[in-house]
Amino acid sequence: GAVVSQHPSRVICKSGTSVKIECRSLDFQATTMFWYRQFPKQSLMLMATSNEGSKATYEQGVEKDKFLINHASLTLSTLTVTSAHPEDSSFYICSARDGGLEAFFGQGTRLTVV
């Protein structure tokens, strides 16, 4: 299957700082990328959908100014958590679709805000 690389896999940051997470499709062009958040022992909650070259579509309740999503190219999308707080600590995972049926997932990023 297609490969999606997410980086970093783990990050610890201080409260009030920003952290950027990258999601790259390595062997296909991702027309659409998705960002999910997963709390411990819970399901994946979709945060936003991004299409290359256009603004991301955020799900209800997701602060777009706090979770900045950029999908500048067909192989890269970034999620920036701005002014992070401890409650932003979570597992963030991206997925990418090439216009076909299946969405391919990255390895996820475990964010800890201290």
Place this chain on the structure above:
Amino acid sequence: AQKITQTQPGMFVQEKEAVTLDCTYDTSDQSYGLFWYKQPSSGEMIFLIYQGSYDEQNATEGRYSLNFQKARKSANLVISASQLGDSAMYFCAMRERSYNTDKLIFGTGTRLQVFP
């Protein structure tokens, strides 16, 4: 609105036995797709199997098969000959498509534990 329900928070199965993980869904769409993913403790989401609403036969992928009962709106995952490495979280998901959206909606998951 579409909804995915997984009623089993946890399941136990002995190695080499078969296990069924339940998934029911609710949709008014005529065309839809159902997915199962495995999430081991490392966190990555591993695609297992897909069933389209118009597929006449139940999907199979190796030891995984999908028991698709359209009238009952259920898409249960059957894992045959369980292995210790099958221990993980399993999520059922449905593709939700509309004029302005195309996304996967996940159920709450089932934690499967395979014991020797």
